[in-house]
Amino acid sequence: MNQQANSPNAVLLSAAMVVLAGVLAAGQSFAQASPVASYTTAQAERGKKAYTDACSGCHGDKMEGDGDRALPLAADQFNSQWLGRPVIGKWNFMVMNMPFDKPGELPKETYSDIMAYIMQFNGIPAGDEPFPIAPAANLLIQRRR
Numbered sequence: 001m002n003q004q005a006n007s008p009n010a011v012l013l014s015a016a017m018v019v020l021a022g023v024l025a026a027g028q029s030f031a032q033a034s035p036v037a038s039y040t041t042a043q044a045e046r047g048k049k050a051y052t053d054a055c056s057g058c059h060g061d062k063m064e065g066d067g068d069r070a071l072p073l074a075a076d077q078f079n080s081q082w083l084g085r086p087v088i089g090k091w092n093f094m095v096m097n098m099p100f101d102k103p104g105e106l107p108k109e110t111y112s113d114i115m116a117y118i119m120q121f122n123g124i125p126a127g128d129e130p131f132p133i134a135p136a137a138n139l140l141i142q143r144r145r
């Protein structure tokens with residue numbers, strides 16, 4: 001009688017352990033498999049021009065922001081809000097909402113170029129791989145060590 005009454009708990013416990021193991025495994029593969037964003041020098045050069053034309057009016061020549069709602073895209077703000085995180089959040093926000101006065105007006109390639117310029121401006125060195133026009137959900141912005 002007692003043993004039978006216990007068995008549903010045992011089933012629940014082992015189910016919980018399976019879920020926990022799955023969560024741990026997912027966390028591990030995320031940390032191991034996350035690719036690091038790269039960009040080319042050519043992208044950053046095009047991006048500098050596009051940024052100057054379409055973004056600097058609000059975000060500033062030095063990406064310092066307007067001191068109001070148009071946040072800085074460099075320095076402390078970059079280090080705390082962009083570095084070490086998947087870029088997809090900022091990417092989607094930028095592609096859908098920026099330039100603030102004409103959202104989504106730029107071609108995807110131009111948003112990639114601007115992303116390259118933001119990375120370059122923040123001291124991340126250029127590489128061989130371009131910044132993609134459709135970043136993977138786990139693509140990280142990171143300084144290479």
Ligand code: HEC
Pocket residue numbers: 051054055056057058059069070071072073081090093094098099100101106114
């Ligand atoms: C007319 C002014 C204006 C222009 C032009 C503009 N922005 Fe913005 N940007 C803003 C404002 C205002 C916000 C904050 C929006 C909000 O909080 O909803 C913002 C937010 C952002 C953010 C999010 C920052 C963060 O840390 O979350 C990014 C990235 C960004 N802008 C990039 C760009 C890029 C790239 C361009 C040029 C293609 C651009 N913006 C052009 C006003 C502007």
